[in-house]
Amino acid sequence: MNTKNNQRFKDNEKRFEQALLQLSKTMPYQKMTVRALCEQAHLNRTTFYAHYYDIEDMIEKMEAHMHEDLLARFDTTNHALFSPSSFTTFLHYIKDHQSFYRIALHTRHIFPLQQGYDPLWKEVIQPLCIQNGITDPDEMTYYLIYFQAGFTMALRHWVDTNCQMSEKQFAQLLILCLPSIWQEKKNLPKEVPAY
Known part of the structure; x- marks a missing residue:
């Protein structure tokens, strides 16, 4: 089960962080969307919202x-x-x-x-x-x-x-x-x- 702070949860967080840094090379922060982050990380929106409220969070x-x-x-x-x-x-x-x-x-x-x-x-x-x-x-x-x-x-x-x-x-x-x-x-x- 993917509970907060287990290894899978931490790995997913790392994937989102890497996706943010990767996207930042091709688009300004203000144009980033949760959808684009999820596509870059190969994770779904539900997983994103299990970690964060939004991109600012x-x-x-x-x-x-x-x-x-x-x-x-x-x-x-x-x-x-x-x-x-x-x-x-x-x-x-x-x-x-x-x-x-x-x-x-x-x-x-x-x-x-x-x-x-x-x-x-x-x-x-x-x-x-x-x-x-x-x-x-x-x-x-x-x-x-x-x-x-x-x-x-x-x-x-x-x-x-x-x-x-x-x-x-x-x-x-x-x-x-x-x-x-x-x-x-x-x-x-x-x-x-x-x-």
């Missing part, structure tokens, strides 16, 4: 799994917050999975970094703002929105251009784009090298 679940995988690979003890090494580790992962992120980043409309919102707010944004004398929650929210939107759109452009800029160069550029009150002067590159 599928992308969200894929992203959640990738987010967990990324966090498992990320060693926070060796990386200072907003340092070139912390961004570079993240960017290596994005580049290795750019087919998926090309789709996922085009679905962003509100609060681009939905996964990890609470930790980002509590462990990063609030402490950085408070450390710099910003205690008004509304003002902190603007910093969060600015960071999320800017970071996501920069990342989206980098992926859309096939990650032409090296991870190291892009990491340095991202650091330069941080609000000045968050930048650690010792981590700032003097300039972003040409690529």
Whole structure:
């Protein structure tokens, strides 16, 4: 029986994920249909709906799994917050999975970094703002929105251009784009090298 989390269920999920990535090579995400995904995966619609509500739900679940995988690979003890090494580790992962992120980043409309919102707010944004004398929650929210939107759109452009800029160069550029009150002067590159 094909119950949730048994091997057949997991195999079918993998087939749908591979079908999504394969279809993304020939059509934009916005034109994908459940029917096209099912045909590509050689599975039926009933099987699709046993796994997902719709294509957006599928992308969200894929992203959640990738987010967990990324966090498992990320060693926070060796990386200072907003340092070139912390961004570079993240960017290596994005580049290795750019087919998926090309789709996922085009679905962003509100609060681009939905996964990890609470930790980002509590462990990063609030402490950085408070450390710099910003205690008004509304003002902190603007910093969060600015960071999320800017970071996501920069990342989206980098992926859309096939990650032409090296991870190291892009990491340095991202650091330069941080609000000045968050930048650690010792981590700032003097300039972003040409690529």
